[in-house]
Amino acid sequence: MDQPPRAEQQLHRKLLAERYGPLDRLEAERFPTDVSAPEVAAGASEEQWRRQVREIAARYGWRLQYHTADSRRSDAGWPDEVFGHVGQRRTLFVEFKTDSGRIRPAQREWLAHLSDAGLEVAVWRPRDLHTVLRVLGPARQRATLPPTFRKAVRMSSPFAAELNRLHAEIDRLVTVHRLAARLARGLAGHLTDEPYRLADQLAGLLEGRLEPEDLGDERTTD
Structure with a gap:
């Protein structure tokens, strides 16, 4: 079978882009990078884990990503990363921790406030890789705080x-x-x-x- 003319192929891609958005984003959602194995994230430092999730997010079409590179002069508690997905009209606030990392009081206060305001908020550790894939990927699972998040001991x-x-x-x-x-x-x-x-x-x-x-x-x- 003869291949369609180049002009026809370009018109077809243009019509797809107008209807569904950038084709590279569509490809990212349909064919994300293979990161389904938990061992990919095992043993990662907090920074390594954050960078890995950024790569996963980009592959799934989360083009808007914000991270405060130097937080030493910033107010304490703001989440590590903010992700935005234009096509899904979603904004996601994420605090990254190692599997044994602790959430600080100021971080806990900000995360609880953002969640109470109706926004998608998550605390992600390397062991949460499968949840990360479900939230960022085609499943579009809503991000939520861990079940034990609000059970932390309150201090005076x-x-x-x-x-x-x-x-x-x-x-x-x-x-x-x-x-x-x-x-x-x-x-x-x-x-x-x-x-x-x-x-x-x-x-x-x-x-x-x-x-x-x-x-x-x-x-x-x-």
């Missing part, structure tokens, strides 16, 4: 405020730690021989590649 205001303060201090120390590792790594690139070895060991400690016991008798004492 002073304790909650102190916990938030401690979390903020931990965040600051983690930021300082990462910056120190970056500076040590940069310093090592400009040194040679013994100074380089010491700077490399310092970077290794800060980056988690080395433990104090790995240095043996080279540790200094006051």
